[in-house]
Each structure stands twice: as C-alpha cells, then as structure tokens.
Amino acid sequence: PMKxxxxxxxxxxxxxxTDAERPPSSTKESKDRVTVLGCSNTASTHKGKLMVIGKSVxxxxxxxxxxxxxxxxGNKKGWITTNLCLEWFEKYFVPETRAHCASVGLDPKCxxxxxxxxCSVHPKAKLLVKDNVMGLYLxxxxxxxxxxCDQGII
Numbered sequence: 001p002m003k004x005x006x007x008x009x010x011x012x013x014x015x016x017x018t019d020a021e022r023p024p025s026s027t028k029e030s031k032d033r034v035t036v037l038g039c040s041n042t043a044s045t046h047k048g049k050l051m052v053i054g055k056s057v058x059x060x061x062x063x064x065x066x067x068x069x070x071x072x073x074g075n076k077k078g079w080i081t082t083n084l085c086l087e088w089f090e091k092y093f094v095p096e097t098r099a100h101c102a103s104v105g106l107d108p109k110c111x112x113x114x115x116x117x118x119c120s121v122h123p124k125a126k127l128l129v130k131d132n133v134m135g136l137y138l139x140x141x142x143x144x145x146x147x148x149c150d151q152g153i154i
Contacts, residue, residue, distance in 0.1 A: 032055070032078075033054075033055060033077065033078035033079070034052060034053065034054050034078055035052070035053040035078055035079050035080050036050055036051070036052050036053075037050065037051040037052075037053070037080055037085075037088060038050050038051075039093060039114075041100075045104075046097070046100040048092065048093060048096050048097070049069075049070060049071055049092060049096065050069075050070040050071065051070065051071040051072075051073065051080075051084070051088050051092070052070045052071070052072050052073075053072075053073050053074065053075065053078055053079060053080055053084060054072065054073075054074050054078050055074060055075070055076065055077065055078040056074045057073075057074035057075070058074070059072075059074070071088065071092060073087075079121075080121050081121055082121050082122070082123050085121060085122055085123055086123050086127060086128075089114070089123070089128055089130070089135070090130060093114065093133075094130050094131055094133050097112055097133065098112075098131065098133075109132055110132070111132050111133075111134070112132065112133040112134075113133075113134055113135075113136050114128060114133065114134070114135045114136065115136055115138060116128075116135055116136070116137050116138070117137070117138055117140070118137055118138065118139075118140050122135075122137070123135070125137055
C-alpha cells in the first residue's frame with residue numbers, strides 16, 4: 001500500500017464560504033479560482049507537497065517570499081493543464097516518492113504506480129513513466145469506488 005500513490009485535483013471557487021451563502025444582489029460573485037493538486041499513498045503515511053494553480057503567474061502577495069509551503073503555478077484560468085501535470089510528475093512526484101520509499105527502507109528501485117482518474121488534462125500513461133514509476137488510469141465508473149483520493153485520504 002505504501003507504493004500506490006493517488007492524486008486528486010480540486011477546483012476551489014470560493015474561500016471561507018458556506019453552501020447557503022449568496023452574494024448580495026448588487027454585487028457579482030468573485031471570479032477568483034484556485035486549483036489544488038494533492039497526492040497521497042494508500043496508507044496515507046506520505047502526502048506529497050500540494051501544487052496550487054492560480055490565475056496569476058506572479059501574484060504580488062508572494063513578492064519577497066523565499067520559502068513557500070506549496071508548489072505554485074499560474075495560468076489564465078487557474079486550472080491544471082497537461083503540461084503542469086507532467087511538470088509535477090517529473091520534478092516533484094517522482095523525487096518525493098523515491099525519497100519517501102528510501103526513508104522507510106524500501107528498495108530504492110522499487111516499482112511505484114500512480115493511480116489517476118480519467119481526467120482529460122492528465123497526460124497519457126505512456127508519458128507518466130520515469131525511474132520505475134508509472135501512471136495507471138482507472139476506468140471511469142470505478143474511480144469514485146476505489147481511488148484513494150475519493151475515499152478521504154487527502
């Protein structure tokens with residue numbers, strides 16, 4: 001279970017709001033958008049660094065911040081893209097997961113399978129192969145039943 005990570009992507013449209021909240025009739029609902037990509041192994045003993053995608057490439061609020069607790073990227077819509085997903089996989093997921101496996105005494109060359117749902121922005125499985133790490137897509141009708149991220153891990 002330690003070697004079967006799963007990712008989950010959620011798009012947040014509101015901050016600190018309830019479902020029942022409605023904007024006053026004289027104001028428009030905010031168009032702010034943030035997407036968060038999270039990853040955890042099935043045992044929930046390792047949770048990777050979150051990737052946050054906002055609408056601004058260089059938000060002024062981050063000016064001068066040297067150490068940031070998440071990976072931040074920006075694009076016009078604040079959505080995850082195939083390229084961002086590939087960047088996350090290659091630069092962050094593979095090294096972080098390899099380091100975790102080594103820290104718990106697993107073989108440094110053990111095979112790791114990343115479980116993904118069939119979201120259209122996820123890269124093709126053949127692109128998600130690096131250092132004995134590979135992506136595996138679930139069939140759409142089974143995702144909510146067996147994907148760890150849909151079971152409350154993240």
